[in-house]
Amino acid sequence: MSDTKVKKMLFILSKATLENVYAAFVMANGARMEGIESEIFFTFFGLEAIQKKKLEHLHVATVGNPAMHMPTMLGGLPGVEALATKMMKKEMEKLDMPPVGEFLEILSDSGCKLWACKLAVDMFHLEKEDLIDDLDGILTIGDFYNRADQEGTHLLFI
Amino acid sequence: MDKTIGQATISVDQEGYLTDFSQWNKEIGTEIAKEQGIDMTDKHWEVIDYIQQQFKNEEPLSIRGIKKSGVLDIKEFYALFPGGPLKKATMIAGIPKPKSCI
Numbered sequence: 001m002s003d004t005k006v007k008k009m010l011f012i013l014s015k016a017t018l019e020n021v022y023a024a025f026v027m028a029n030g031a032r033m034e035g036i037e038s039e040i041f042f043t044f045f046g047l048e049a050i051q052k053k054k055l056e057h058l059h060v061a062t063v064g065n066p067a068m069h070m071p072t073m074l075g076g077l078p079g080v081e082a083l084a085t086k087m088m089k090k091e092m093e094k095l096d097m098p099p100v101g102e103f104l105e106i107l108s109d110s111g112c113k114l115w116a117c118k119l120a121v122d123m124f125h126l127e128k129e130d131l132i133d134d135l136d137g138i139l140t141i142g143d144f145y146n147r148a149d150q151e152g153t154h155l156l157f158i
Numbered sequence: 159m160d161k162t163i164g165q166a167t168i169s170v171d172q173e174g175y176l177t178d179f180s181q182w183n184k185e186i187g188t189e190i191a192k193e194q195g196i197d198m199t200d201k202h203w204e205v206i207d208y209i210q211q212q213f214k215n216e217e218p219l220s221i222r223g224i225k226k227s228g229v230l231d232i233k234e235f236y237a238l239f240p241g242g243p244l245k246k247a248t249m250i251a252g253i254p255k256p257k258s259c260i
Contacts, residue, residue, distance in 0.1 A: 035241035035245075
């Protein structure tokens, strides 16, 4: 469909900090907007972003993140992470960035495939019902590699 | 630069977007759509109308905005303008390519 050299972008999202989740979502959506196929494979903590009960409660990391310009000790105090998250969400709303749940809907409607990693689903004892309805399925890593088996495909680990 | 389309000459940027909206009309939109592999239907024009309206009101265009537009949903948008819907729809509508990342 696209006349670009990149035909398909496959993202592996392994983290559930807000900044990483949005990075994956913006890039996956951006690919679709350019006519490039895109898919996201949610693994390990990345699974939090597709768990119905957790997806609207993701946080930015205030500890171990030097770019927050906040002393590590302070970042670890109760409430600091929640406050930083609230501030960031406010800024994102100003830029018309959708909340996680709505963003997942947009991605799914745009034709971006959303996959959960089987190993991680088993490890966290999750059931299909715990995950969003728009999920396209639960895959092994082998299945996922099969989806990458065409020219012009790129994989990106986040 | 100038581009001849059908009977008319229009000025476009390097990517083919009209640089002067006053030169736009439906025939030009139809021709641009053809170049993009799209045959315009009433539904396509409804979307183009919406997009031009947003542009006139200086409302930023985004995929989220399409979802809220009430004109069509995102799935239909991708089906009507396959391969980069907002990119193609704005080109057909004769307005600049949206600068937004979302």
